[in-house]
Amino acid sequence: MARVALDAMGGDFAPRATVAGALLALAELEREHTVQLVGQSAVVQATIDELLAGEMAAHAALRDRLELVEAPDVITMTDKPSVALRGKPQSSMVVGLRLQAEGRSDAFVSAGNTGAQMAASAFVLGRHEGLARPAIGTLFPTARKPVVVLDSGANVDSSAEELVQFARIGTVYAEDMLGRPNPTVGLLSIGEEAEKGNAAVKEAHQLLLASGLNFLGNVEGRDIPVGQCDRGPIDVVVCDGFVGNVLLKFYEALAPTLMGMFAKALGAERAALEEAFRELDYSDHGGAPLLGVKGVSIISHGKSGPRAIKNAIRVALRASESRMSEHVGRRLAEGTASRAATDGAPAA
Amino acid sequence: MARVALDAMGGDFAPRATVAGALLALAELEREHTVQLVGQSAVVQATIDELLAGEMAAHAALRDRLELVEAPDVITMTDKPSVALRGKPQSSMVVGLRLQAEGRSDAFVSAGNTGAQMAASAFVLGRHEGLARPAIGTLFPTARKPVVVLDSGANVDSSAEELVQFARIGTVYAEDMLGRPNPTVGLLSIGEEAEKGNAAVKEAHQLLLASGLNFLGNVEGRDIPVGQCDRGPIDVVVCDGFVGNVLLKFYEALAPTLMGMFAKALGAERAALEEAFRELDYSDHGGAPLLGVKGVSIISHGKSGPRAIKNAIRVALRASESRMSEHVGRRLAEGTASRAATDGAPAA
Numbered sequence: 135m136a137r138v139a140l141d142a143m144g145g146d147f148a149p150r151a152t153v154a155g156a157l158l159a160l161a162e163l164e165r166e167h168t169v170q171l172v173g174q175s176a177v178v179q180a181t182i183d184e185l186l187a188g189e190m191a192a193h194a195a196l197r198d199r200l201e202l203v204e205a206p207d208v209i210t211m212t213d214k215p216s217v218a219l220r221g222k223p224q225s226s227m228v229v230g231l232r233l234q235a236e237g238r239s240d241a242f243v244s245a246g247n248t249g250a251q252m253a254a255s256a257f258v259l260g261r262h263e264g265l266a267r268p269a270i271g272t273l274f275p276t277a278r279k280p281v282v283v284l285d286s287g288a289n290v291d292s293s294a295e296e297l298v299q300f301a302r303i304g305t306v307y308a309e310d311m312l313g314r315p316n317p318t319v320g321l322l323s324i325g326e327e328a329e330k331g332n333a334a335v336k337e338a339h340q341l342l343l344a345s346g347l348n349f350l351g352n353v354e355g356r357d358i359p360v361g362q363c364d365r366g367p368i369d370v371v372v373c374d375g376f377v378g379n380v381l382l383k384f385y386e387a388l389a390p391t392l393m394g395m396f397a398k399a400l401g402a403e404r405a406a407l408e409e410a411f412r413e414l415d416y417s418d419h420g421g422a423p424l425l426g427v428k429g430v431s432i433i434s435h436g437k438s439g440p441r442a443i444k445n446a447i448r449v450a451l452r453a454s455e456s457r458m459s460e461h462v463g464r465r466l467a468e469g470t471a472s473r474a475a476t477d478g479a480p481a482a
Numbered sequence: 483m484a485r486v487a488l489d490a491m492g493g494d495f496a497p498r499a500t501v502a503g504a505l506l507a508l509a510e511l512e513r514e515h516t517v518q519l520v521g522q523s524a525v526v527q528a529t530i531d532e533l534l535a536g537e538m539a540a541h542a543a544l545r546d547r548l549e550l551v552e553a554p555d556v557i558t559m560t561d562k563p564s565v566a567l568r569g570k571p572q573s574s575m576v577v578g579l580r581l582q583a584e585g586r587s588d589a590f591v592s593a594g595n596t597g598a599q600m601a602a603s604a605f606v607l608g609r610h611e612g613l614a615r616p617a618i619g620t621l622f623p624t625a626r627k628p629v630v631v632l633d634s635g636a637n638v639d640s641s642a643e644e645l646v647q648f649a650r651i652g653t654v655y656a657e658d659m660l661g662r663p664n665p666t667v668g669l670l671s672i673g674e675e676a677e678k679g680n681a682a683v684k685e686a687h688q689l690l691l692a693s694g695l696n697f698l699g700n701v702e703g704r705d706i707p708v709g710q711c712d713r714g715p716i717d718v719v720v721c722d723g724f725v726g727n728v729l730l731k732f733y734e735a736l737a738p739t740l741m742g743m744f745a746k747a748l749g750a751e752r753a754a755l756e757e758a759f760r761e762l763d764y765s766d767h768g769g770a771p772l773l774g775v776k777g778v779s780i781i782s783h784g785k786s787g788p789r790a791i792k793n794a795i796r797v798a799l800r801a802s803e804s805r806m807s808e809h810v811g812r813r814l815a816e817g818t819a820s821r822a823a824t825d826g827a828p829a830a
Contacts, residue, residue, distance in 0.1 A: 276739070277739045277742060287672060290672065290679065290680040290681075291680045291681055322728060323724075324635060324638065324723070324724055324727040324728065324731075331638065331724070332638040332639045332722075332724050333638075333639055335724075354728070354731050355727065355728040355729060355730065355731030355732035355733075355734075355735070356731040356732065356734055356735035357735070358732055358735070359732065359735045359736045359739040359740075360735055360739060373728075374680075375672070376671075376672055376679070376680050376683075376725070377724070377725055377728055379672040379703065380670060380672065380702070380703040380721075380725055380729065381703060381728065381729065381732060382703065383672075383702050383703030383704040384703035384704065384706055384707065384729060384732070384733075385703075385732075385736075386703075386704055387703070387704035387705070387706070387707045387708055388707045388733075388736065391624070391625045391707040391708060392707075392740060394625060
């Protein structure tokens, strides 16, 4: 039994897309699961009524698996995270996360202001010991299976130690969310040799060799679309949040751009191409967990439609049921322990 | 009249692809231009004879526009740049660049070891004043016109000042090679606001505002495939060589990967898709100039076939005829002068 709190007011198409997404999710999930719609209750209730009286009438029976949680404030896409946190303590984001901190919810999903969600998640849920800053893990579709890329935007200027932490938590992500045993980790660089890369990457390479993780060595940009490198399939790609975010947005924008080029070149029907591109469409993918906080906080794309929200709720449920956050905490503690042991070794 | 020196021994398919590429180029270019094939003359001569006696017999008349220049040593793809430079002073790379330094050639093209080519170009041709390190400018196909991305791999850990230098030389590239008047420059970051990005990017943003360049502000990964941002079309994208190289290799690998996915999804004929993808195929694009050296050094993909070599020779010719290197030197000197003026201002 899981209760997923959804930021009903978050995202470009809220609350219509969020409420519709919640209904789609409940229709697919087992009866024991519920969705908590957090936001301005009057607005949310009106949206539910409208959808169930109209295009989603077939889902009327799901109404009693929706719980309304009042939150009078709304954080906008342009609010500064720190200002939003201090100035809007009764926002749907903070209230939704607080439910979880108080044990009244199992997971949180939002398509709202990402910066605010990261700050609020770290503040309300807390961070695991041994982690400097949480990271966002995003799935990149590949010719093989999807790879987890992290950090894909929560951090910039990551140190070598932080890159190793990303490797640890990315490993847990691949195990718990993708069911991959002993996941392989590649360190994103500009050449496969250990001495290639910037200062942080070169140092991280050495630390990863001693980390006990299933480290493949460096991987390059070209290995990501293929999902493997010369040394085998890749499950996790570790990089600085600056690089990860640039890559993610580049990939997101490429699919519609290429679709236009091909449709023109082939004279093919756009619908057929759209189907082929669905796998590349991030707005459809649901959500990326914020990794390293004590709990479940799923970041969805601001442009999420009902399908994307539905998928994000499923991701939240999986994260909660697999107890990913607990596993992340344990894995980070192992890293801290091994580092302490090394640091404490006699100097001479 | 231009003389382009081609590293006949450089690249995975040399000397067959290089010699064939030289012949294809000469067939297209005006009669006054010549190609200097630099390498082991006996091997090169045998390759010419073989091609002209066989599949390229139609081009036999071009033989006298090919000049053979002897260079006994060959730098391999795995040679370390510094070792190659010291240990193989008679390599095709060093000999080809030396021709230009001595005024006996106008441009140099190689599909060989990129690291060695960068080191040899800086050493033999020299660097322009005011430039810490040369950068590689690469064209990225977009839904609009191609954008110049630099640095795409010559540097890592670039400082804010270096990013500004990349902006200056990228502007010259767009003017001279692409014929774009007053090119726009975007600084690659993870948000469009000036305060978004890592430390070097944030500082570079402020320096670019005062640079006199046509600075658009920050651009994001998603703006590149589209070729424009909210503030208009983009001609030049400035980034650290680590980020640029990761993006470039990611983009290169994506085209064949996606082609496979679509061909499968659409059941379309592979040939039609390949035609559509030709524009995305870097192996076909020719070459990327190493910017900041005193002369013309064009870096081609190691997997270049004859068409790519032909295109690289055309790029070399255009760079030589537009006097791009001279313009880069002048633009960098302006940057140094304006900085000196600022630094020299009375402190109180």
